[in-house]
Amino acid sequence: EAGVAQSPRYKIIEKRQSVAFWCNPISGHATLYWYQQILGQGPKLLIQFQNNGVVDDSQLPKDRFSAERLKGVDSTLKIQPAKLEDSAVYLCASSLVKAATNEKLFFGSGTQLSVL
């Protein structure tokens, strides 16, 4: 079974530039998550999709971050414009239904973003 695919693996940009990340979840997984992991911290949820609808985007900085999951399958996360503090690993995860009481998440390898 193929895992969660993410690209690119690494990205280096200058502040105020734009960047986009792509994620393809495990086939059949209805729920997709984007997490931000800053060095030395645990993953923090940015946005959660159930199929192609947004379930939770309360921690997404909407003035600069946007995400979409067209057709309920793959997803893109965009930052425009980037700030120095956006330097982090961006992790995509998926689950079969929802992060309910007995469901684990499957994570991709992440995209390491460096903003200079």
Next chain:
Amino acid sequence: DQQVKQNSPSLSVQEGRISILNCDYTNSMFDYFLWYKKYPAEGPTFLISISSIKDKNEDGRFTVFLNKSAKHLSLHIVPSQPGDSAVYFCAAVTNGDMRFGAGTRLTVKP
């Protein structure tokens, strides 16, 4: 708002000995807890979980203990192996909202 805390950034143990990783939480509404393991350049992978109605769950060399009154859980690895060297994240869930601790880097020395 750190609802899940792993106060030890790192832990070093000798191969064959027990590794004990600790996690504290503040939100009494958490009803499910998970441990994830992360190797460098990879995403976290699920290791073991426990429901709030239990106080212990065991899977091979891994055991998770939950002390609800103390809002504390721990992961025991016995015996520890060099391949267990990784960063371990504690996570807690309530109403579909999963929160992670900052992680503990475990090093198992041969």
